[in-house]
Amino acid sequence: MSILSKVVLATTSIVTGIVTLTAVTQPASAAIDTLYNGADRATFNDATGTFTVCDNENDGHRVYVYAKKLDGSETSKMYDPDSYGGGCGGGTIGRGRWNTWHFCEDIPAWPDDCASSGLTYE
Ligand SMILES: [Ca+2]
Ligand SMILES: [Ca+2]
Secondary structure, X not given: OOHHHHHHHXXXXXXHHHHHHHHHHOOOXXXXXXXXXXXXXXXXXXXXXXXXXXXXXXXXXXXXXXXEXXXXXXXOOEEOOOOOOXXXXXXXXXXXXXXXXXXXXXXXXXXXXXEEEEOOEO
């Protein structure tokens, strides 16, 4: 075997090792939790702690998400900043003793219309 062949073989096994390691470190249990409010939509990614919030209804009602901990404390509201159209909004939370998250449509002069789901991100 030539020296060049040995170098190529060694490089190949290093690359293979990196690929395998990357595959193993991918979160196996990553899940996306989705809440709907009509056509409006929000997600939570439990691999990254990231919320997205998308206003898909051209009705003048903004949408936002927030999360609540077991001790009752809440995050601030994370809005879709440009409301209907454009992109989505969102934010990221740290790991902790979370309890629920809420996806709400802002209804002026009425209680906001919210959908809720359990939240585990420890
Ligand atoms: Ca809307
Ligand atoms: Ca938007």
